[in-house]
Amino acid sequence: MVAEGQRWVVLKFGGTSVSRRNRWDTIGTLAAKRMAEEHARVLVIVSALSGVTNELTAICAGDDVAARVEALVERHRMFCGELDLDADAVLGERISTLRALGADPRGTTLALDWQAEVLAQGELMSSTLGAAYLRSQGHDFGWCDARDWLDAVSLPNASEWSQRLSVNCQREADAGFGERFSTQPNPLLISQGFIARHRDGSTAVLGRGGSDTSAAYFGCLLKARRVEIWTDVPGMFSANPREVPDARLLTRLDYAEAQEIATTGAKVLHPRSLGPCRHADVPMAILDTERPDLPGTRIDTSAATVPGVKAISRRNGIVLVSMESVGMWQSVGFLADIFERFKRHGLSVDLIGSSETNVTVSLDPSENLVNTNVLEALSADLEQICRVRVIVPCAAITLVGRGMRSLLHKLSGVWATFGKERVHLISQSSNDLNLTFVIDEADADGMLPFLHAELIDSGAMPVYEAQVFGPRWREIQGQLRPKPTPWWKAERERLLQLAEGGTPRYVYHLPTVRERARQLTAIDAIDRRYYAIKANSHPQILKTLVAEGFGLECVSLGELRHVFEVLPKLDPRRVLFTPSFAPHTEYAAAFELGVTVTVDNVEALRRWPEVFRGRSIWLRIDLGYGDGHHEKVTTGGKASKFGLAVARVDEFVDAARDLGVSIVGLHAHLGSGVETRAHWRQMYDELAGFARRIGSVQVLDIGGGLPIPYGQDDEPFDLGDWAEGLAEMKAVHPAFQLVVEPGRFLVAECGVLLASASQVVEKDGVLRVGLDTGMNALIRPALYDAWHEIINLQRLDEATDGVFDVVGPICESSDVFGHRVRLPATTVPGDAMLIADAGAYGYTMASTYNLRALPVEDVIE
Numbered sequence: 001m002v003a004e005g006q007r008w009v010v011l012k013f014g015g016t017s018v019s020r021r022n023r024w025d026t027i028g029t030l031a032a033k034r035m036a037e038e039h040a041r042v043l044v045i046v047s048a049l050s051g052v053t054n055e056l057t058a059i060c061a062g063d064d065v066a067a068r069v070e071a072l073v074e075r076h077r078m079f080c081g082e083l084d085l086d087a088d089a090v091l092g093e094r095i096s097t098l099r100a101l102g103a104d105p106r107g108t109t110l111a112l113d114w115q116a117e118v119l120a121q122g123e124l125m126s127s128t129l130g131a132a133y134l135r136s137q138g139h140d141f142g143w144c145d146a147r148d149w150l151d152a153v154s155l156p157n158a159s160e161w162s163q164r165l166s167v168n169c170q171r172e173a174d175a176g177f178g179e180r181f182s183t184q185p186n187p188l189l190i191s192q193g194f195i196a197r198h199r200d201g202s203t204a205v206l207g208r209g210g211s212d213t214s215a216a217y218f219g220c221l222l223k224a225r226r227v228e229i230w231t232d233v234p235g236m237f238s239a240n241p242r243e244v245p246d247a248r249l250l251t252r253l254d255y256a257e258a259q260e261i262a263t264t265g266a267k268v269l270h271p272r273s274l275g276p277c278r279h280a281d282v283p284m285a286i287l288d289t290e291r292p293d294l295p296g297t298r299i300d301t302s303a304a305t306v307p308g309v310k311a312i313s314r315r316n317g318i319v320l321v322s323m324e325s326v327g328m329w330q331s332v333g334f335l336a337d338i339f340e341r342f343k344r345h346g347l348s349v350d351l352i353g354s355s356e357t358n359v360t361v362s363l364d365p366s367e368n369l370v371n372t373n374v375l376e377a378l379s380a381d382l383e384q385i386c387r388v389r390v391i392v393p394c395a396a397i398t399l400v401g402r403g404m405r406s407l408l409h410k411l412s413g414v415w416a417t418f419g420k421e422r423v424h425l426i427s428q429s430s431n432d433l434n435l436t437f438v439i440d441e442a443d444a445d446g447m448l449p450f451l452h453a454e455l456i457d458s459g460a461m462p463v464y465e466a467q468v469f470g471p472r473w474r475e476i477q478g479q480l481r482p483k484p485t486p487w488w489k490a491e492r493e494r495l496l497q498l499a500e501g502g503t504p505r506y507v508y509h510l511p512t513v514r515e516r517a518r519q520l521t522a523i524d525a526i527d528r529r530y531y532a533i534k535a536n537s538h539p540q541i542l543k544t545l546v547a548e549g550f551g552l553e554c555v556s557l558g559e560l561r562h563v564f565e566v567l568p569k570l571d572p573r574r575v576l577f578t579p580s581f582a583p584h585t586e587y588a589a590a591f592e593l594g595v596t597v598t599v600d601n602v603e604a605l606r607r608w609p610e611v612f613r614g615r616s617i618w619l620r621i622d623l624g625y626g627d628g629h630h631e632k633v634t635t636g637g638k639a640s641k642f643g644l645a646v647a648r649v650d651e652f653v654d655a656a657r658d659l660g661v662s663i664v665g666l667h668a669h670l671g672s673g674v675e676t677r678a679h680w681r682q683m684y685d686e687l688a689g690f691a692r693r694i695g696s697v698q699v700l701d702i703g704g705g706l707p708i709p710y711g712q713d714d715e716p717f718d719l720g721d722w723a724e725g726l727a728e729m730k731a732v733h734p735a736f737q738l739v740v741e742p743g744r745f746l747v748a749e750c751g752v753l754l755a756s757a758s759q760v761v762e763k764d765g766v767l768r769v770g771l772d773t774g775m776n777a778l779i780r781p782a783l784y785d786a787w788h789e790i791i792n793l794q795r796l797d798e799a800t801d802g803v804f805d806v807v808g809p810i811c812e813s814s815d816v817f818g819h820r821v822r823l824p825a826t827t828v829p830g831d832a833m834l835i836a837d838a839g840a841y842g843y844t845m846a847s848t849y850n851l852r853a854l855p856v857e858d859v860i861e
């Protein structure tokens with residue numbers, strides 16, 4: 001049956017995976033599948049039924065021993081019933097052993113060897129009944145005792161306790177180990193996690209997380225083809241999915257990265273289990289028992305080393321100890337004296353920061369017993385040699401990934417975010433794999449989703465690397481809002497014809513503009529809608545939106561003149577003028593035109609009183625939310641040039657009153673897609689508060705800023721949720737008219753930029769497709785690192801099996817539309833190419849730089 005030299009695959013199943021009959025069916029199926037598909041022999045390592053180890057631990061503490069033993073016996077009997085097994089025949093002997101241990105005299109002194117034997121019973125029972133069940137289902141399973149194969153090693157400094165109850169095992173197999181192991185007759189074998197042979201021949205256990213580690217030891221000793229850890233989560237993620245629903249599944253890691261992620265946060269895999277597999281170069285995989293078809297996380301050395309942040313984690317309950325030396329500037333032995341005292345109190349130090357006069361260290365609660373008593377004793381001890389300050393509770397936020405030092409330039413947003421908090425300690429590991437910030441625990445709340453998004457936006461977390469980053473958590477949970485099919489797929493033929501008439505060429509699809517307009521019109525809470533024309537001022541688009549009931553929002557006299565040229569009959573009351581630092585003559589001209597003017601500073605009123613005297617105006621206020629977690633979503637604050645500072649509102653109101661100016665509207669830019677509803681509510685409440693104080697205000701304008709899904713896995717903006725939020729705000733402040741003025745949302749998706757591939761060139765392993773237009777036609781990628789989908793329209797139906805950088809013809813190194821774009825490998829010069837979602841801030845920002853012609857513009861119905 002068993003062929004010579006067949007390799008082993010080790011599968012490990014945890015407590016929840018062995019506590020239900022259907023899960024055992026899965027175990028049987030998976031083992032049989034591995035055997036059939038890989039011609040491998042399969043070793044299954046199991047934990048105890050869930051909750052059992054906790055009960056055994058209580059027994060080891062001498063708690064209610066007899067009752068607990070009987071409860072465990074009953075639990076296993078019941079489970080045998082569920083599996084249609086005869087409990088006495090299958091577990092009779094094990095039950096006797098458990099009862100005997102309960103009555104063992106060694107129990108009265110809680111002897112360590114007795115504890116190890118007690119703890120081992122959980123896995124012995126689960127593996128025994130599992131083997132019986134799997135055989136009853138027709139699988140050819142044998143059973144073996146892990147203590148016959150895994151040898152505990154004694155480490156020099158280890159305590160008696162850890163040499164019995166938290167052991168490490170031998171990683172070097174003696175000659176013939178594999179051969180001996182393989183002589184066991186059944187092709188499938190089951191054994192126990194967590195337990196090993198003590199050097200005196202009795203039982204030892206591996207400590208918490210020990211089953212993963214057992215599987216890894218077996219994998220290492222058997223030079224297995226692979227060790228698979230089957231759990232109830234899909235694998236390791238780029239952040240804790242409970243905190244960051246957009247966290248990505250990490251499909252491929254190397255051992256060092258996986259080790260770091262396991263150590264700094266993810267509970268999926270015990271950090272100790274990586275060592276043995278790494279040592280023997282045995283690949284590991286973390287897989288989901290409920291969803292076996294997901295890719296899981298694969299860990300091996302051949303993982304192409306992709307530099308970049310792979311994960312961000314947060315550990316709470318961190319204790320910081322800051323030690324100020326008293327007159328011992330650079331004195332010899334200061335550090336030795338300090339650390340000797342930590343050792344004395346059994347504390348292992350995690351992070352360290354030091355200067356000439358201060359040493360600050362962190363204590364991780366998962367590695368230490370850090371209660372108040374211990375800390376007081378430590379402090380008292382340290383006080384003898386330095387001034388001590390204990391800072392609690394802190395949170396450690398860690399970025400993990402290969403090549404951290406070469407990523408620093410991409411982390412400016414992360415540094416900026418931390419710059420707004422009180423950072424107690426920054427530590428960068430000497431293995432170049434992690435960067436940790438320690439801040440107050442309260443400050444860390446809600447920070448991870450922002451940091452995670454920031455890492456992706458800046459390119460520090462290269463989620464486009466499909467070998468490493470898998471689907472998002474929300475996607476796996478089926479919680480993603482699907483992106484609608486873009487209009488240009490159905491209009492391909494027409495677009496190709498237009499492209500033949502010459503490129504570069506913008507094409508705008510008016511039905512898409514109407515669709516977006518109507519989505520906003522359907523929101524009852526909004527009283528008036530304006531379109532910010534700087535996004536796209538094409539006459540047809542303006543006419544379309546005005547026909548849909550939108551007013552127009554302009555930021556310059558040029559835009560105002562354009563509007564009235566295109567729509568001479570437009571009622572000026574449907575036009576807003578919201579300039580920033582414009583010449584005073586533009587304000588005067590705007591009042592002459594009869595449009596609504598928004599003012600955002602006192603100085604203008606004072607310097608040009610005659611321009612404003614007796615007028616009705618709107619006032620733009622900067623609510624001062626400069627503390628958003630990301631520079632790009634910060635719509636106000638000290639660094640922003642827009643809006644009147646809150647502190648000067650009264651001054652403005654006085655100056656306006658002196659000139660007989662009536663403030664009838666307030667404007668503040670609220671939306672940015674990332675804020676929560678509560679955040680909006682708070683800002684709207686404040687705006688309404690100002691409105692009531694001023695008295696004459698009728699309109700509250702919350703600006704634009706609605707996002708669109710540029711990226712392939714961006715989601716459409718949740719309009720429904722936004723509408724509900726607006727309705728709540730409106731219900732609290734019904735006295736005011738609610739006004740919005742989006743630009744991008746209305747027109748971005750209606751527009752594409754058509755170009756023609758000019759050259760395809762390989763250089764140092766990088767393939768580039770050149771287009772006949774560049775950043776002069778669409779500057780967003782160069783200016784904001786914006787992401788636009790790029791398609792070979794000619795070969796829309798071909799597989800995108802090539803990877804190219806798509807560049808323009810401008811003499812600037814930033815003239816790149818996209819890096820690592822997937823296009824058909826057959827892409828050649830002359831192919832018509834399409835850049836999607838280019839309807840907003842495309843043509844309006846275009847230039848003739850390098851004396852390249854502006855693109856043509858077409859509108860289609």
Ligand SMILES: *Cc1c(COP(=O)(O)O)cnc(C)c1O
Binds near residue numbers: 532578704
């Ligand atoms: C640009 C602008 C908008 C529109 O912003 P989008 O992000 O395109 O929605 C709205 N109001 C004012 C005052 C603007 O300057």
